[in-house]
Amino acid sequence: MDRAVITHAHSDHLSQGSAAYLVAAPGQAIAAARLGGRSVESIAYGERTEINGVRVSLHPAGHVLGSAQVRVEHRGEVWVISGDYKTEPDPTCASFEVQRAHVFVTECTFGLPVYCWPDHTEVVRDIHQWITANRAAGTTSVLFGYSLGKAQRLLSMLDGLDIPIWTHGAVEGMTALYRAGGIHLPPTTPVASAMAQTDWSAGVVVAPPSAATSPWMHRFGDVSTAFASGWMHVRGARRRRNADRGFVVSDHADWPALVATIRATGAERVLATHGFTDVLARYLNELGLDAGVVPTRWEGEQDNEPAVGDSP
Numbered sequence: 001m002d003r004a005v006i007t008h009a010h011s012d013h014l015s016q017g018s019a020a021y022l023v024a025a026p027g028q029a030i031a032a033a034r035l036g037g038r039s040v041e042s043i044a045y046g047e048r049t050e051i052n053g054v055r056v057s058l059h060p061a062g063h064v065l066g067s068a069q070v071r072v073e074h075r076g077e078v079w080v081i082s083g084d085y086k087t088e089p090d091p092t093c094a095s096f097e098v099q100r101a102h103v104f105v106t107e108c109t110f111g112l113p114v115y116c117w118p119d120h121t122e123v124v125r126d127i128h129q130w131i132t133a134n135r136a137a138g139t140t141s142v143l144f145g146y147s148l149g150k151a152q153r154l155l156s157m158l159d160g161l162d163i164p165i166w167t168h169g170a171v172e173g174m175t176a177l178y179r180a181g182g183i184h185l186p187p188t189t190p191v192a193s194a195m196a197q198t199d200w201s202a203g204v205v206v207a208p209p210s211a212a213t214s215p216w217m218h219r220f221g222d223v224s225t226a227f228a229s230g231w232m233h234v235r236g237a238r239r240r241r242n243a244d245r246g247f248v249v250s251d252h253a254d255w256p257a258l259v260a261t262i263r264a265t266g267a268e269r270v271l272a273t274h275g276f277t278d279v280l281a282r283y284l285n286e287l288g289l290d291a292g293v294v295p296t297r298w299e300g301e302q303d304n305e306p307a308v309g310d311s312p
Helices: 025-034 120-137 150-158 169-180 215-220 237-241 255-265 277-286
Strands: 003-005 020-024 041-043 048-051 054-060 068-074 077-081 103-108 140-144 165-167 204-207 223-228 245-247 269-275 290-293
Touching: 020 025, 020 054, 025 041, 025 169, 103 255, 103 277, 120 140, 120 150, 120 223, 120 245, 140 215, 150 165, 150 169, 150 204, 165 169, 169 204, 223 237, 237 245, 255 277, 269 277, 277 290
Parallel strands: 003 020, 020 041, 077 103, 103 269, 140 204, 140 223, 165 204, 223 245, 269 290
Antiparallel strands: 048 054, 054 068, 068 077
């Protein structure tokens, strides 16, 4: 296609092949990096532009830095495409803003009633306690989260621990872009830059999930591994990951937030995509809304990021 309007820079929402890209300004540098440095246009949140006679604006989605909902308006009719979103507060990106619409296209990665996120402060406490126990046992804590968005949110949750934080190269690269965008994060040291005699058990290592089974892990000795994901809410997910711990930290809306957001938009028609679409659409129809499904080749949050940016 000639021009793509991008909600955010995760690889299932941004790919090569378009002649031009439009993103929200806070995500411009990240999108450009993900596209190999090619030119990316940006507009501020709330700023309106016109594309082929259609008014287009981007609004905070609360998912990752620069994530946006796309609002399109033509002849008085408004559609809003949510992209991925969460409504929980997050210091690493702009907070979600509800947009009124005639038609709302909503993601539903965690669109099942079982998904209801625990209190954020309890999760932070659990992560801190896990790291503290590992340090006392002389075991290295390795915390896995996607290099864009999840890893930076985890870093913000580690702020105040006053311990060394080491990062995989893919995480460090994205973290540098967050800092350049004005986001405060605690100090980090790339694993590749650490000294050979480093006592890894003194702190915590943050890495992308795809590093879990790579030779990169061999340097840390005795480790305790943990995955941070919404999938950890379901029994068995941690076992499938072969992890010691699972922490429920999601950059997507849970079931209550999905339903509340859909109601808040006032949309007359709702289209579900990217996740448990049939379940959500059926539930909305039972509530009396006009709901349907938009098929997509991507089905929600997946570990599709290669562990690049660091040596084995």
